[in-house]
Amino acid sequence: MISLDEPRSETGGLSVSVVVFRPDEELLNCTLANLGVACSELRKFRPDFAIDICIVDNGGLLDISQTIGVLTDLGVACEIVGGHGNVGYGRGHNLAIQRIESRYHLILNPDIDIERDALMKALDFFDEHPDAGLITPRIGDREGRLQYLCRRYPTLLDLFVRGFLPRRIRDLFKKRLTRYEMHxxxxxxxxxxxxxxxxxxxxxxxxxxxKKLAGFDPRYFLYFEDYDLSLRAHEFARVVYVPFVRVIHHGGGAARKGPAHISMFAASAFKFFNRFGWKWL
Structure with missing residues (x-):
């Protein structure tokens, strides 16, 4: 493990990056509004904490000036970075990561609703556990049911069954999938x-x-960049699932998004297994 002490140049605050490409306007505004509430709650306990949000526009961002105005009124600095085209999810976040000088950084999807006290509880956990370097929360679906998004190392069969088989056939592999998803x-x-x-x-x-990890590996356009970053993070620090930090996730799987996403999923899976090792069954 390396020392996780932050460089002296860092402000001690929190930065957030959100990468968007043709986002759902309602979902994005909801994400930013809930993020603002969580930031406001955090400020009650850390009044001098600097909070900065960077929205990276990979294309198709609509007018969110009203929501940005609300965040600014809460004392949250907001910046929109655009004009670079659709560079992919990881590279988009890297545009923000290379600019930050915070003590903590949150990588956030534009379809996540953060509970009011989530940031406060997460940073308190960091204070109490100096060996922790990366936190993942309890992630629920729209009905509040737990999503099992922590994973063991996948095999090709795990990915195919989970991502592409109909539910009635997928149920035949239930025992295997529940192990992969760490139930x-x-x-x-x-x-x-x-x-x-x-x-x-x-x-x-x-x-x-x-910063030690240099953010996401830019070779992934979409999918598996988080798998890659997770595995590399273990080399230097401890990764922690903290269930009392709670969010709601409105996302979906690659197979439900059409052939283009399936193609990107397959290309990224090939890069991932080439780097970390192939497991078939």
Whole structure:
């Protein structure tokens, strides 16, 4: 493990990056509004904490000036970075990561609703556990049911079954998938140290660790960049599932998004297994 002490130049605050490409306007505004509420709650306990949000526009961002105005009124600095085209998810976040000087950095999807006290609880956890470098929260679906987005190392069969088979056939592999998704470990109550892989929809880093990792590997356009970053993070710090940090995720799988996403998924899977090792069955 490396020292996770942040460089002296860092402000001690929190930065957030959100990458968007033709976003759902309602979902994005909801994400930013809930983020603003969580930032406001955090400020009650850390009044001098600097908070900066960077929205990286990969294309198709509509007018969100009203929401930005609300965030600014809450004392949250907001910046929109655009004009670079659709460079992909990881490279988009890297545009923000290379600019930050915060103590903590949150990588956030534009379809995540953060609970009011989530940021406060997460940063308190960091204060209490100096060996923790990356936090993943309890992630629920729209009905509030737990999504099992912590993963063990995948095989090709796991990915194919989970992503592309109809539910009635997928149920035949239930035991296998529940192991891959860590159902035996992840729950609503217990902190879990060192899950191998966590979801990129919400990754809260100590910035010192994120800078050490140089952000996302830019070779992934979409999919598996979070798998890659998770595995590399374990080399230098501990990754933690913290169930009392809670968010809601409105996202979906690659197979439900059409042939282009399936093609990107397959290309990224090939790069991932080439780097970390192939497991078939």
């Amino acid at each position: 035996d470990v992840i729950n609503e109550r217990e902190v879990v140290w060192d899950p191998p892989i966590i979801s990129g929809c919400f990754m809260l880093f100590r910035t010192g660790l994120l």
